[in-house]
Amino acid sequence: MAKSKKILIIDDEAPIRRVLELKLKSRGYEVIMATDGEEGLNLIKSQEPDVVISDINMPRLDGETLCKMVNPSKKTRSFLTIIMTSRISPDERLWVSEMDDTVFMEKPFSPSKLLECIDHYLGIQR
Amino acid sequence: MRMKYSFFAPRSKGDGTQPRMRTIKMRLSWIGMSLLLLLIIVTFLFSKMLTRQEEESKIQNLRSNGIHLVNLIALFPIKDFETAKRDFLLRTLSEYTSQEGLIYLFIHDNTGKPIISFAPGNTSSQIPEHVKMQSLFTMGLAEQSFKTAVSGEIVYEFAKPIFERGEKAGTVRLGLRFRPVAILSLQHISILAMIIFSLFAVLILGYYGIVMSLKRLRTLHENFKRNDMDLPTDMTSDISARHVMPMIDDLEQSLSQIQDKLNQIKTINSELTSKLGVTTFEKNQIMKILDSINFGIIITDMHNNVGHINGYMLKLLNKKREEIIDRPLEETLNHDDILSFISTQEILDQDGPANHKEITFPDLAPGETFQVSSSYMQVSERNPIGKMIFVKNITHEKLAEESRHGFIAHIAHELLTPLTNIKSYSEMLIDGEIQDPDVQKEFYNTINEETNRLSLLVQNLLNISKIEMGSLTINRGLVRTDWFVDGCLAPIEASALDKNITIEKKLPETFPMLMADKELLKAAIINILGNALKYTPESGKITFSITEQDGYIVFEVIDTGYGIATEDIPHIFDKFYRSDNPLVTKQTGSGLGLSITSDIVYLHNGEIGVESELGKGSHFTIRIPKEEYQIGKE
Numbered sequence: 001m002a003k004s005k006k007i008l009i010i011d012d013e014a015p016i017r018r019v020l021e022l023k024l025k026s027r028g029y030e031v032i033m034a035t036d037g038e039e040g041l042n043l044i045k046s047q048e049p050d051v052v053i054s055d056i057n058m059p060r061l062d063g064e065t066l067c068k069m070v071n072p073s074k075k076t077r078s079f080l081t082i083i084m085t086s087r088i089s090p091d092e093r094l095w096v097s098e099m100d101d102t103v104f105m106e107k108p109f110s111p112s113k114l115l116e117c118i119d120h121y122l123g124i125q126r
Numbered sequence: 127m128r129m130k131y132s133f134f135a136p137r138s139k140g141d142g143t144q145p146r147m148r149t150i151k152m153r154l155s156w157i158g159m160s161l162l163l164l165l166i167i168v169t170f171l172f173s174k175m176l177t178r179q180e181e182e183s184k185i186q187n188l189r190s191n192g193i194h195l196v197n198l199i200a201l202f203p204i205k206d207f208e209t210a211k212r213d214f215l216l217r218t219l220s221e222y223t224s225q226e227g228l229i230y231l232f233i234h235d236n237t238g239k240p241i242i243s244f245a246p247g248n249t250s251s252q253i254p255e256h257v258k259m260q261s262l263f264t265m266g267l268a269e270q271s272f273k274t275a276v277s278g279e280i281v282y283e284f285a286k287p288i289f290e291r292g293e294k295a296g297t298v299r300l301g302l303r304f305r306p307v308a309i310l311s312l313q314h315i316s317i318l319a320m321i322i323f324s325l326f327a328v329l330i331l332g333y334y335g336i337v338m339s340l341k342r343l344r345t346l347h348e349n350f351k352r353n354d355m356d357l358p359t360d361m362t363s364d365i366s367a368r369h370v371m372p373m374i375d376d377l378e379q380s381l382s383q384i385q386d387k388l389n390q391i392k393t394i395n396s397e398l399t400s401k402l403g404v405t406t407f408e409k410n411q412i413m414k415i416l417d418s419i420n421f422g423i424i425i426t427d428m429h430n431n432v433g434h435i436n437g438y439m440l441k442l443l444n445k446k447r448e449e450i451i452d453r454p455l456e457e458t459l460n461h462d463d464i465l466s467f468i469s470t471q472e473i474l475d476q477d478g479p480a481n482h483k484e485i486t487f488p489d490l491a492p493g494e495t496f497q498v499s500s501s502y503m504q505v506s507e508r509n510p511i512g513k514m515i516f517v518k519n520i521t522h523e524k525l526a527e528e529s530r531h532g533f534i535a536h537i538a539h540e541l542l543t544p545l546t547n548i549k550s551y552s553e554m555l556i557d558g559e560i561q562d563p564d565v566q567k568e569f570y571n572t573i574n575e576e577t578n579r580l581s582l583l584v585q586n587l588l589n590i591s592k593i594e595m596g597s598l599t600i601n602r603g604l605v606r607t608d609w610f611v612d613g614c615l616a617p618i619e620a621s622a623l624d625k626n627i628t629i630e631k632k633l634p635e636t637f638p639m640l641m642a643d644k645e646l647l648k649a650a651i652i653n654i655l656g657n658a659l660k661y662t663p664e665s666g667k668i669t670f671s672i673t674e675q676d677g678y679i680v681f682e683v684i685d686t687g688y689g690i691a692t693e694d695i696p697h698i699f700d701k702f703y704r705s706d707n708p709l710v711t712k713q714t715g716s717g718l719g720l721s722i723t724s725d726i727v728y729l730h731n732g733e734i735g736v737e738s739e740l741g742k743g744s745h746f747t748i749r750i751p752k753e754e755y756q757i758g759k760e
Contacts, residue, residue, distance in 0.1 A: 003499075006699055011573055013547070013549075014549070015547040015572050015576065016543075016546065016550070017556060018551075018572075019547070019550040022559070022560070022565070023550075023554065023559070026559060031173060035708075036708070051640055057539050059706060059708055060706075060708070068222065084546075086538045086539040086542035086543065086546075089531075089535070093452075107543065107545065107546040108545040108546035108548070108549040108550070109541040109549075110549065110550070110553055111550050111554060112553065112555060112557070116558060
C-alpha cells in the first residue's frame, strides 16, 4: 500500500534532499525530487504526488508562492503539503494556516517526525 | 552761544522769581478788573430792573385814571358840553393839569369838529395826526401812546365815543403825561447805594476766596511738579484756606493715590513692554525652530482651525502658509488618512498614549512613507487648548526595519539549514537506519561539512557584528607572505582535489613582507578562494598569485568558473546578496563572504576589484599597501 504513495521533495539544499530521500525510500515510499519551486510545480502537475515536502527559500519560485499556486487544485485532488521553515515570523504561520492540507515543520526538524506526519495523513500504521 | 545763554538764564532758580511774581500779579489784576466790571454790570441791571418795575406800576395807575376819566366824561350828553356844563368841566380839568396829570382834553361832535378843546400851550400841534384819527374813528375805548416831538414827553391818549339814542354823537379824547422814573432821584439813590455796597462786599470776599484757593492749588501743583508733597505752613493760618483745607486734603490724597497708581501702571507697562518684546522674540525663535526641523507640524485650536504650520509641512503639502492659516483643517488638508486619524484620536482619551499611523503622499512624495501622530496641548490637567499634528518621514526607518527583518530571517535560514542537516544525518546514524558503510561515511562527511559551514557562518557573523559596531580592530603584525600563502591555500586544496580542480600558484622568488592582520587577511583571501572553488566546475583551474606593485602587495585569484553576470557585479560586495543564477544558487552560501572580505580589505586601506565574464570565469584582485611595514622598519 505504501509503495503506491508518491512523495515530492522540493529543496535547493542537496543534503536535505538526500537524507529525506533515504528516510522515505526506506519506508517504502516513492520519492521524486526538485531543486527549486518551478521544477517542483511542474512535478506536482505531472506526477500528482500524495505528499509534497517543500522548503520556502528557493530560487526561481519560492515555497510560499508555490503553495498558493497549487492550493486551488486541492479542491479536486487533495494532497498533503509539509512546509519546512526556518522563518520565525507569525505571518508564516498565518499563510500556512490558510492553505488546505498544509502543515509546517520548523527547522531543524527530525526526519522521524516528518515520517510520522506523513504516515498519519495517509493513514498508515506501522 | 550768547543767545543760548541769555535764553536759558531767566529759567535759573534765582532770576526767575520776579517775572513769575509779575505774571501772578498781572493775572490777579485782571481778575480784579473783571470782578469790578461784573459789579457795574450787575448794578446797572439791578437798577434797570428796579426802575422798570416802578414805571410799570406808574403806567398802570395812569391807565386806570385815564380810562376812569374818559368813561366818566363820555357819560354826559354832548349838548351839556356845549352849554351848561362846559365851564364846570373846564374848571375841574384845569385843577388836574399838573406835571404828572392831564395834558389835554378834546370833545368832538360826530363830524370830528372839536366842541371843547382844552390844551394849554401848543400841545394840540404836538399830537400826531394818526393818533387823533384813530381815536375819532374807534367805536370803543382807544388807548394810544406817543412821544411829543418838541419836549420828548411820553403821552398816553385815551379816547371813547359818546353815544346818544343809540348813535355816536361825539368823541372824548384825553391826554395824560407819563414821566419816566429817574434812578438817581433822591428816593432811589439810597437803595442803589445799599445794593452797590452789598455786591461790593460779596465780590471782595469772593475774590479773596478764589485767589487764595488758586494760590493753594498752585502751590500744590508746583509741589507735584517738584514731587514735593509738603504743604507750606502759612497756608493753615489762612481763613479761606481753612475752608477749603479738607477738600484740598482729600484732593491731595486722591491725587497722591492717582500718582502712585500712575507710577505703578508705568512700571507694569514697562515690564509688560519688555516681556512682550521677549515673548515676541521667543515666539519668532520658536517659529524659526519649527520651520527648520525635518518633520511636519500643524497646530490647531480645539475647533480644528489651523494656527500654525511649519515649513516642512507646507513643502510636503505644496501649499502656501496663507492658504492654510486660520482656516479649518478639513478644508485645507486634503488627506483622508490624516483627517480620519485625527478624528479617531478625538474619540480616544486625551491623556492616553499617543498613537500613530503610517501614511503616504503618492502624488507629492511618491515612494516615501510617513508617520502621523498627534497630541493635545494642555495648559492644565484635562484642559486642552489645541492639538499638535506631527508628520514624520519614516522611509529610512521602514527600510532599516525591513532590512533588519530580512537580515534576521536570512541568518535564521542560514543557521538552521546546516543545523537541520546535522540533526537529520546524525539522527539517521543513531537510529541505525544507515547500514551501508559507504553511505555511513558519506553521512559523517556531510555532518562534518555542515559543521564547518556553520562554524564559518558564525565566524562571519561575528566579524560582521564587529564591523557594524566599529569594534573590529586590526592587530597588525609582520606577515611572511610565503607562510601566509600556504595558510590560505591549505583549507581549499583538499576540496579542489575532490573536484579535480587545478590550483596554479604564481609566487615570487623573494616573498615580500607585509604589515597586516594575518588572521583577518587570511579569512578574506580564503573567502575569495572558497568562492572560486565553489563556482568552478569540475576539472577547472584556479590561479593564485602574489606580486609587489607600486608599494602594494597584490593578491590575485583567477578561476575558470561560471563567471558573474554584468548586472550582478555592482552588488556582489553587498551584504546577503546572492545571484539568481541557478549555478550559483545550487551552492550553499550566506551572501556574507564577499561583503566581509571587502570590509577587511578596506580596514587595511587596501582595494578590491573584480573582472568577470559569464561562462568564462572571474578575476579578483586584492591590493594591500606596504607603507605600514616600511614605517615599522624605520
